[in-house]
Amino acid sequence: MRHSVLLPLLLCASAAATAGSAPPPLAITDQSDARTVIRAVPEEAATDRFEVLAADHELVSYVGLSDGDVGGVVFRGGKLHGTLTRAQADTFYACRGYATARHQYWAQDAARWARSLVQVAQPATEVELRFTGKSTLKSIKAVLDNPAIGQVKAIVEMGTNPLNVVKVLSKTRSEHRQREHDKDMLEGLGKLVPGDSETRLAEVLHPEDLTFLERGIIMAYPKYSVDFLVRDGKIQALQQPSFLQIARVKSALFYAPNMDWSRCTAEGWMQAVPADAP
Secondary structure (H helix, E strand, C coil): CCCCCCCCCCCCCCCCCCCCCCCCCEEEECCCCHHHHHHHCCHHHEEEEEEEECHHHCEEEEEEECCCCCCEEEEECCEEEEEECHHHHHHHHHHHHHHHHCCCCHHHHHHHHHHHHHHHCEECCEEEECCCCCCCCCCHHHHCCCCHHHHHHHHHHHCCCHHHHHHHHHHHHHHHHHHHHHHHHHHHHHCCCCCCEHHHHHHHCCCCEEEEECCEEEEEECCCCEEEEEECCEEEEEEECCHHHHHHHCHHHHCCCCCCHHHCCCCCHHHHCCCCCC
């Protein structure tokens, strides 16, 4: 069972809406901290989140949004830089997915994607994000499995048979231990940032999946739907949900109608926005 996580750098619970209500607006200023902001975006309102080391080791952070008027928010050096429109954010998501599905994992060119992202973003000194509380097909909440489902199934499985009760309670205790282990692992992963060593990442948790690239490796954790791109012994990028995982099992999530896929490159993706996009 996959466990939901708000990027390894952002592990605490999101500001998800309670049933039947929308989360409060999220105000961002040029003094806001990128990690704090990204952590506060509800899972049902976010499509993906990443941090990458761009040119001159500048940190660029991004959260794509599936809900509200703003398509995405870009941060430089941990501070607000600007925003994307809905059409731009959808194209940025689709093109990075297209590249990954074609076995060119987008983050191996993270610096180039980050540079074009910063250039395209509309500069802003303050932004207010408003959420409906509804999840969409591409939201992180929809992509990841809900860990609560397992517990609900266990209660249903109990029934009235005493033997089943004992078996399910034993299973529940085992799952509780596993959840505690997962929590510890996530806390460890959550302390990692681009620039940290590959050794430190491996000490927290050995990769569940490994992909060798021409330049670097992807240390992936499908259980948590998180990718780390490592190059020259250091973390270069963090991505959640795992685009590698989606590309392998659900690449249709990257589809967008009327896209000019030939333009889906690190420098040209903004030209792939459909002509009829609002």
